[in-house]
């Protein structure tokens with residue numbers, strides 16, 4: 001039972017933990033290609049500090065942790081982090097979202113460390129487009145990483161794809177055909193205003209309806225009932241059992257059932273991707289005047305305060321919407 005219940009009755013069980021703000025790609029919808037305002041390393045939570053936060057969170061009712069970033073596989077001690085999270089008294093369900101570039105070398109060690117599954121982000125199957133979208137010629141490494149994840153048994157392997165107008169919006173059916181052939185589970189994510197470069201445009205963005213229509217030219221899609229707090233609307237493909245997901249954060253927000261909290265790599269707790277407020281946990285973790293027990297208590301209190309301050313919705317569709325000051329890569333997706 002989670003004690004992290006907000007004023008709208010939403011119970012919080014899922015913590016997204018960003019391990020670094022750095023990344024090996026520069027996806028245009030996530031960070032500007034010349035981005036250089038990295039956090040200084042002394043501001044990033046150290047592994048012991050991360051473990052303290054996750055231990056307190058799991059005691060308060062978090063039972064699912066997703067490691068993310070930036071690119072989480074750039075964290076040199078990633079396998080150790082997974083081992084240590086799995087050894088916690090209330091070990092959460094653990095998964096990881098990655099761009100896949102380092103999976104070829106890390107899928108095996110991560111599976112050995114107890115990681116159950118991975119989400120890999122891939123928006124195109126075309127090398128030139130990948131280069132254009134990410135500013136790096138690395139699509140081959142993603143494919144190698146996916147093969148390694150399969151060999152390591154990190155199932156289900158979920159693929160996250162963001163479609164952008166005039167870039168890869170025509171690729172929905174091809175991505176689904178490929179994912180089905182590979183045995184991967186595909187989810188399309190609507191592009192959100194989190195890019196820091198101001199490229200998101202409501203009037204041209206590829207919507208869930210656009211994606212559904214594009215897929216429907218090739219596949220019969222029927223809704224899977226019982227979505228719960230999952231962000232993706234799932235659809236059976238040609239009667240199932242395979243499914244495809246669409247995460248329509250912009251055009252069909254699901255804030256009413258949100259059970260997620262986010263920890264940035266510099267130790268700030270956020271109740272939403274679009275929050276303008278953060279709760280500083282790093283300062284508590286590094287306060288030398290506090291005992292271990294006092295630190296745990298203060299972190300727990302700050303989790304509860306964050307949850308109590310959570311707004312009913314992200315407000316993207318409000319007239320006075322203001323984009324958060326950090327880009328997606330710095331919050332953790």
Ligand code: SAM
Nearest residue numbers: 030069070071097098099121160191192328333
């Ligand atoms: N680097 C890892 C990766 O790409 O999977 C993990 C971090 S990334 C921020 C997590 C997810 O956020 C990715 O699937 C990415 O496509 C998605 N994402 C980033 N910026 C986004 C945006 N503006 N709108 C929608 N999804 C976005």
Ligand code: SF4
Nearest residue numbers: 023025027030070099
């Ligand atoms: Fe890096 Fe992931 Fe953002 Fe792409 S989406 S720039 S891989 S953090």
